[in-house]
Amino acid sequence: MAITDSRLSEIGAFIQTNLKKFSSNLAPTKAQTYDDWRKHFIYQRLSLGFTLALISYFTFTVSQINNFFFHPDHFQAEWVVTQVVAELGLMIGLVLLRTPFGMKYPGLMFLVFSWVVTITPQIRGNLNGIASASIIEWPLMFFSQATLIPVYWPLHFISQLGVLIYYHGSQMLLNLKLVLPAPWMTAEFLFLYLFWICLICNLSVYLYERLARSEFKSRQALEQAYEQVKEEQERSESLLLNILPHTIAQRLKQQPSTIADSFTDAAVLFADIVGFTELSGRFDPAELVNLLNQIFSEFDYLAELHGLEKIKTIGDAYMVVSGLPIPRDDYA
Known part of the structure; x- marks a missing residue:
């Protein structure tokens, strides 16, 4: 079946429309491989992650300052110190992220981002001679990372594993006292609680990355198809101009029907x-x-x-x- 020039234009317009839809779902980039795109995506989302974490810590610091002046019984000086240390770490990480090193190794910056938030409270407890799991900071960080940066699940697993290694390693090396986060909580419950949080986060990241990879390959296929259609359209137009005068060819493209004109002086x-x-x-x-x-x-x-x-x-x-x-x- 012959494909007219107008039909080629319709196909090209259809592909362009779908390319815009794919581009709206994926971060804009000129990367040619999925790994390049993923690296660029992690870098862009890390910038957002560092900023959001920094703002959230500031809100808690402001809350403690408010307690200091108006609710002294609720004021926790150790929490303020921990928050300030984490804020400094996040600011340093944000500055480092914008350097050539941060742009080249966004995976390492991902780990810095994670461990600044999750390990800083552990250091506070270690200085007091105890080792206690953070049932607030850890889940919040793990779920935030899975939401903001849902690609490359091994990176999330390494981040979570690093927190647990530090938690148990510091306990054994420094002979710290193990304190559960709540009086009613058992060690078995804590294990299951953290296990399922990590599993859900990693599974969601794994499934999303499969979808992102599929969309990326589909977008590449659409781009290649569009280029082929564009080449065929240019070839068809060139052939049409070789057969017909330019003005007649333009009229035929706009209204593909029989064209008959009368000329008395020719x-x-x-x-x-x-x-x-x-x-x-x-x-x-x-x-x-x-x-x-x-x-x-x-x-x-x-x-x-x-x-x-x-x-x-x-x-x-x-x-x-x-x-x-x-x-x-x-x-x-």
Whole structure:
């Protein structure tokens, strides 16, 4: 089935529309591979993550300052120190993220972002001689990372594993007292609680990344299809312009129907080479084609120079018209 030029335009417009939809779902990038796109995505979301974490810590610090002046019984000096340390760590991380190192290694910055928030409270407890799991900071960080940066689940797993290694390692190396976060909580409950939080986060990241990878490949396929359609459209238009005058070709593209115009003042020139049959017997085919090419090229130049419309060539015959498809008074 032949595909008209107008149909090619419709297909191209359809593909462009779908490309815009895919671009709205994925971060804009010129990356050529999924790994490049993922690296760029992690970097962009880390900038947002550092900023949100910093703002959230500031709100808690403001809350403690408010307690200091208006509710002294609720004021916790150790919490303020921990929050300030975490805020400084986040600010340093945000500055480091915008350096060439941070741009090149967003995965490492991801771990810095995670451990500044999750390990800082542990250090506060270690200084007091205890080791206690943070059932607020840890889940909040793990779920936030899974929401903001839902790609590359091994990175999330390493982040979570690092927190647990520090928690148990500091307990054993420093001989710290193990304190559960709540009096009613058992070690078994704490294990199951953290296990399911980590599992849900990693599973959601894994599933989202599969979807993102599929969308990325689909977008690449659409881009390649669009380029092919664009090439076919350009080839079709070039062929159309070789067959028909430019004005007629434009009218045919806009309204693909039979085009018939009437011209009362027009001139038609038929020209051929006298004695061409005898001449062709003295040349081999390659020389004959070269001769015709030289002659017709000169005719084409003259036709373009005088604004004429070449119709066709057959053998040694050359046909050209004047006064159509654009009327002119000096057609003769």
